[in-house]
Amino acid sequence: MQHALNTVAVVGAGLVGSGWALVFARGGASVRLFDASESIRAGALARLRTMLEDMRGAGLVEAVEPVLARITVCATLAEAVGDADYIQESVLERVEVKQAACADIDAAMRDDAIVGSSSSGIPASAFTAGLPKRGRFLVAHPVNPPHLVPLVELVPAPWTDPAIIPALRAAMEGWGQAPIEVKGEIEGFILNRLQGALLNEAWALYEAGLASAADIDRTVSQGLGLRWAFMGPFETIDLNAPGGIADYSARLAPLYHNIALSRRDPKPWSQEAIRSAEAELRETLPADRLQARTDWRNRRLMALVAHLRAQPK
Amino acid sequence: MQHALNTVAVVGAGLVGSGWALVFARGGASVRLFDASESIRAGALARLRTMLEDMRGAGLVEAVEPVLARITVCATLAEAVGDADYIQESVLERVEVKQAACADIDAAMRDDAIVGSSSSGIPASAFTAGLPKRGRFLVAHPVNPPHLVPLVELVPAPWTDPAIIPALRAAMEGWGQAPIEVKGEIEGFILNRLQGALLNEAWALYEAGLASAADIDRTVSQGLGLRWAFMGPFETIDLNAPGGIADYSARLAPLYHNIALSRRDPKPWSQEAIRSAEAELRETLPADRLQARTDWRNRRLMALVAHLRAQPK
Known part of the structure; x- marks a missing residue:
C-alpha cells in the first residue's frame, strides 16, 4: 500500500518498542531507534537479531540481515526524531513519563511529522495538551507483541488533525499492521x-x-x-x-x-x-x-x- | 482415552446431529442415526460422505469409507437407541419438541445408558422432569459444527446422577472433543x-x-x-x-x-x-x-x- 512515511523513529526500545522497530523495518522503512538507557541501546541490535531469527524460523520474514540493516540505534532522541516522517513513542506507561517524552519529541520533530503513542490506556489528551505541535499527536496502541499481532488502535485527542488518521491508517496497512479508528477517547479504547x-x-x-x-x-x-x-x-x-x-x-x-x-x-x-x-x-x-x-x-x-x-x- | 461408550445413537440428523455422527464415528464408535423425517434419513449418508470428503481434504481424517462404515441409519427411534451406551439428542431447539423426543428416548433406552442433549439454551430440567430415567439425562451442548469445533458443555440437571459427568467427560475426550463441566443450570451456560x-x-x-x-x-x-x-x-x-x-x-x-x-x-x-x-x-x-x-x-x-x-x- 502506498504511503509517504518512509523514515520512522521509535522512542523507547523495551519489549513494545523493539517489536515496533521490527514492524517498520520489515515494512521497508528506515528506522531510528532511541532509548534513554545506554545499556538498552547497547543490547538492542542483538535482541532484534534474535527476534528476527525466530521470525525467519516461522516463515514470517525471508531474511534477517536486510531487515536489520534498516535499523539504526541513535544516541540522542533529537538524532532519532529529527528527520522522521513518523515517530512511535513507546516509553513507560506513566503519564508523567509520557508527558516528558512527548515534550522532547515535540521540540525535536519536524512540523509535519506524525507521532503515535503506544499508550494502552492513557489518552493522548492527558500528555499532549500543552505541546506546540499537539495536533500531530495521537495514540497508536498495539497489541503485545506488535510484530506478531497486527491490530493497532488509532485514537485521536480532540485536537488531533483529522487528516492524520487516513494517512497513518494507510501507512500501518503498508507496514502489514491492521489499524482501526477509535472515534473518541473512551476508557480502555476498543x-x-x-x-x-x-x-x-x-x-x-x-x-x-x-x-x-x-x-x-x-x-x-x-x-x-x-x-x-x-x-x-x-x-x-x-x-x-x-x-x-x-x-x-x-x-x-x-x-x-x-x-x-x-x-x-x-x-x-x-x-x-x-x-x-x-x-x-x-x-x-x-x-x-x-x-x-x-x-x-x-x-x-x-x-x-x-x-x-x-x-x- | 479409555471409556466404555462404544455404541452411540444420534437422534435428529440435521446440521448438528450430522456433525455429531461424524464425531462419534471418527472416534471409533458404532453409530446409529435416526431422524423422524424420511427424506432426511434417505439423504443422510450422502451428506455425511460429502462432509467427510471435505475433512479428508483438510487432513482431518485419513480415509472416508472406514468412518462412514461405522454409521447406520435406523428407520425407528427404538432401533437406534435400544442398544446404545450413549444417546445424543439433537432435535429442534423447542421445549415441547425436546420433551417429546426425550420421552421416546426414555421409553426405548437401556436403564444404564446416558443421554446428552444438544440444547444450546434450554436446561435439561425443563424437558426431563417427568421421565422415569431422568437421572441419566443432561445437556451436552456442542459448538456448531461439532465435528470442527471441539468444545462441549456438560450441564447436569439437579437430578442428574453425578457419576455420569466423569464418564461422559472421558468418553468425549476419547472421541476427540473438549468437554467442560458447568456446575449449575445458568442461563446461556458458559x-x-x-x-x-x-x-x-x-x-x-x-x-x-x-x-x-x-x-x-x-x-x-x-x-x-x-x-x-x-x-x-x-x-x-x-x-x-x-x-x-x-x-x-x-x-x-x-x-x-x-x-x-x-x-x-x-x-x-x-x-x-x-x-x-x-x-x-x-x-x-x-x-x-x-x-x-x-x-x-x-x-x-x-x-x-x-x-x-x-x-x-
Whole structure:
C-alpha cells in the first residue's frame, strides 16, 4: 500500500518498542531507534537479531540481515526524531513519563511529522495538551507483541488533525499492521473494553463456582476462539443464522439482554477468586515456568500468523 | 482415552446431529442415526460422505469409507437407541419438541445408558422432569459444527446422577472433543455468556459511534482472537504480566471494574444499530453470498483445526 512515511523513529526500545522497530523495518522503512538507557541501546541490535531469527524460523520474514540493516540505534532522541516522517513513542506507561517524552519529541520533530503513542490506556489528551505541535499527536496502541499481532488502535485527542488518521491508517496497512479508528477517547479504547467484558463475565462465573478456571479457558481456546482467530464477533453471528445478523439478533438478543441484566451490579474482581484461580493455574504452570510458557506462546503466535497469512481471504 | 461408550445413537440428523455422527464415528464408535423425517434419513449418508470428503481434504481424517462404515441409519427411534451406551439428542431447539423426543428416548433406552442433549439454551430440567430415567439425562451442548469445533458443555440437571459427568467427560475426550463441566443450570451456560458479554460491549460501542462494525470485527480477528485460538482468557492474562495473573489483576482490575460500572444500565440491542450494522456488513457480503461465506468459514475452520493439532502443547 502506498504511503509517504518512509523514515520512522521509535522512542523507547523495551519489549513494545523493539517489536515496533521490527514492524517498520520489515515494512521497508528506515528506522531510528532511541532509548534513554545506554545499556538498552547497547543490547538492542542483538535482541532484534534474535527476534528476527525466530521470525525467519516461522516463515514470517525471508531474511534477517536486510531487515536489520534498516535499523539504526541513535544516541540522542533529537538524532532519532529529527528527520522522521513518523515517530512511535513507546516509553513507560506513566503519564508523567509520557508527558516528558512527548515534550522532547515535540521540540525535536519536524512540523509535519506524525507521532503515535503506544499508550494502552492513557489518552493522548492527558500528555499532549500543552505541546506546540499537539495536533500531530495521537495514540497508536498495539497489541503485545506488535510484530506478531497486527491490530493497532488509532485514537485521536480532540485536537488531533483529522487528516492524520487516513494517512497513518494507510501507512500501518503498508507496514502489514491492521489499524482501526477509535472515534473518541473512551476508557480502555476498543480492544481492552471487549477483552474486559469477557474477563468480567469469566471472573463472575468462576467466583460463583460454575466452572473451573481451566474449563473457562477451554471454552474460549477450544470453542469461541477458533472462529475469532479469523472473523470478528459481528461476522461470526452474521454466519450463525440463515438470514444473517438481523435474523440472529431477532432470535438471541433477548438471551443476551438477560445476561447483561444479571450483571447490573458489578463488583471488582475478588481478591479471593484471584488467589484461587492463581493457585489453580500454578498447578499446571509453576511460577518459574512463566517465562518459558511466554516463549511458547510467542512461537505458537508466529506459527498461527504464518498459517493465517497462507489462507484464502 | 479409555471409556466404555462404544455404541452411540444420534437422534435428529440435521446440521448438528450430522456433525455429531461424524464425531462419534471418527472416534471409533458404532453409530446409529435416526431422524423422524424420511427424506432426511434417505439423504443422510450422502451428506455425511460429502462432509467427510471435505475433512479428508483438510487432513482431518485419513480415509472416508472406514468412518462412514461405522454409521447406520435406523428407520425407528427404538432401533437406534435400544442398544446404545450413549444417546445424543439433537432435535429442534423447542421445549415441547425436546420433551417429546426425550420421552421416546426414555421409553426405548437401556436403564444404564446416558443421554446428552444438544440444547444450546434450554436446561435439561425443563424437558426431563417427568421421565422415569431422568437421572441419566443432561445437556451436552456442542459448538456448531461439532465435528470442527471441539468444545462441549456438560450441564447436569439437579437430578442428574453425578457419576455420569466423569464418564461422559472421558468418553468425549476419547472421541476427540473438549468437554467442560458447568456446575449449575445458568442461563446461556458458559460459552454463550462469554460470547454475550463481548457482543453486548461490541453493540454498545457500535451504537455510540465509537467504531465501525468492520473495525470492531478487526479488533477481534486481528487482535484478541489470535491468542484466544489456543489459550483461554485466564491463561492469556497470566502471561501478560511478569508476575502472572495476580500481578496482572493488581494492575488492571480497576480499569475493568470501571468498564463494568459504565454498563450498569444495559439496553436490549437496538433495532436501529442492528439495521445499520447489517447494512454495513451487506456492503462487503451481499445476502446471496451468506451460504458461500459459511462454506468458506468451514474450510477456514478445518484448516485452522488441522494447524492447531500439529502444534506442540
